[in-house]
């Protein structure tokens with residue numbers, strides 16, 4: 001018997017909070033003036049659980065969805081998984097812990113940035129948030145879907161991995 005514990009996608013908690021992200025995205029889309037399209041950047045998009053939730057809602061309202069992660073393997077997987085959105089999807093490496101300008105990102109281009117369970121994985125949250133802000137256009141919105149408390153499940157799973165306790 002396959003015993004797979006869903007964590008990010010198809011899990012009750014992840015689905016609930018990705019649904020909250022979707023509601024925020026839908027509200028932004030609903031507020032768009034006629035003919036305007038969004039530039040969206042997802043930080044630490046990883047296995048694509050959040051992207052899978054929001055992409056259908058963005059399909060006709062998005063000029064570009066930048067799917068980024070610090071790890072290239074996620075970008076390669078996502079290119080296959082989200083092939084149906086190829087018209088507006090772009091895939092780029094981005095370490096949100098480092099200055100986006102030094103990684104080839106133009107400043108102030110994104111109307112919307114989305115970050116699900118990634119910002120905690122950086123040592124200095126002030127730097128991380130400043131980098132998110134650099135990427136946003138004036139009035140741009142950062143949607144943060146982030147764990148706020150630790151618990152036994154997290155500690156004996158992710159807590160054993162390098163990087164989980166990176167904060168300084």
Ligand SMILES: C[S@@+](CC[C@H](N)C(=O)[O-])C[C@H]1O[C@@H](n2cnc3c(N)ncnc32)[C@H](O)[C@@H]1O
Nearest residue numbers: 008044045046049070095096097116117118121
């Ligand atoms: C806990 S996973 C969440 C993945 C995805 N957002 C989701 O909810 O399915 C954290 C992700 O952040 C990425 N990550 C870790 N440190 C990062 C950094 N400094 N900059 C950008 N992404 C990072 C990891 O590669 C991983 O894909």
